[in-house]
Amino acid sequence: MKQNPKDNSFILRSVMLFGSIVIAFYLGFLSANWYERYRDGRMQVLEQNLDSFSEQNAQLSARVNEADIALTVAKLANERLQENLSEAMKARTELKEELSFYKRIVAPELSNVGFSIDNLEVSPSAINRTYDMQLTLLQQTQRRNPIKGSVSIFIRGEEGDEAKTYALDQLMFTDSVKDFEFKYFTSIDFRFVLPPTFDAETIEVDVQLSKPSQGQTNYLASYDWSSILAPSSGD
Template sequence: MVRHQCPHPYHQTQRRRLIEKTALFIVIVLLVLFFVLGRLSVKDVKQYQADNARLKESVVKLTKANKALVKRLDFIESSKVIDAQSQKDARKSLVKLHEELSDTKEQLAFYQRVVAPETLIKGLYIDSFDIRPLDEKGGYDYELVLAQGTSQKQVIKGQYTFSIVGDWQGEEKEFLLEDLSIEGLKSGNFSFRYYELLTGEIKLPIGFIPKTVSMIINRSKKGSKPMQEQWLWREVVSG
């Protein structure tokens, strides 16, 4: 039987030195590799930080631009609202101006009829008669304007009354002023030199459908004939 013998001491020394050199080489290679990887990692971190800084700067710029656009949009919308309101106010003012102008023209025409020599109307006449509905259902107020030409310098006196004819409960019915007047008037009095505005309130029966209005004016002067005038209901009712 042959026993295994250990290598010669010289060979053992050479093998140990080879192992030491190999281990040292491996350590150096690993150190170099770690150094390179570390440098690359540092470069990646710095690049990331730089990119992140640029992104933050872009976000700030975009945020400012967005705020500016929002303010501009709000200004534009506000301008539109202001313009629309201005146009609305202007239209209202224009309508009001037309109404005032129309009223002024009517008043001017009235005074011309009463005062102007070239448009004199002799004697007593009805300048206008208007009926306007009130808030209360069936309630109305009326305005009667009587006048006489300026050639008539004496005070004129008398009474007026009117009646309304229409359908009520399936039949034609006439209601006198005393039936309709809130104040219970049978007739109204007038006394003037040039003109007079006479007003009052009436209330129509529920279900009554008016069709015509008949006015009678009696002067107090003896021998004077009654003045009569008739209108369709739609001609005298306004509003």
């Protein structure tokens, strides 16, 4: 029986088509398998990086916490140190004042005029540029008669880049009693206001005695403004 050429050509094309389909499926399988392995490898790398980043973040967080704790401890220690220093300075000042007071009482020969200025303090008032001054005089010798006299006070400083001196009388609101008569001690109070452009630097106290002892007629003392200025209530 003679075979038809058309049938042979059909069979050949069918075989080639089937082979192409088989090859295509095989290549697709290989591609899918490769992509799955690539994806798994990529995911593994990403997971390793994520674990590494998490570990580094935990270490950094621990360091930050340690630094915060150290900073807090250092801050508390510094605050305590400042408190101790302030208390020590306050105690030193009080002891110095007490020593000075008893020294003048026990050793009156340290004063040639029979008295001394025990304390001079200036305190800011609630009114701007207004101050209260308290002058305390102390008797240093045993006398039957009281000590009599008067006091003049001058404030020196700068005003408009020029040296300026004001008598306290010029700066007070009202006249204040400047004469004194006392035994043991006395305090004299003044209230005054400084001009807006005046910067005080020193205060001079001139005490004149009515009956001078040992020929002396006055007692002069000078004080630095910053050393006698008490802190305001808002500080």
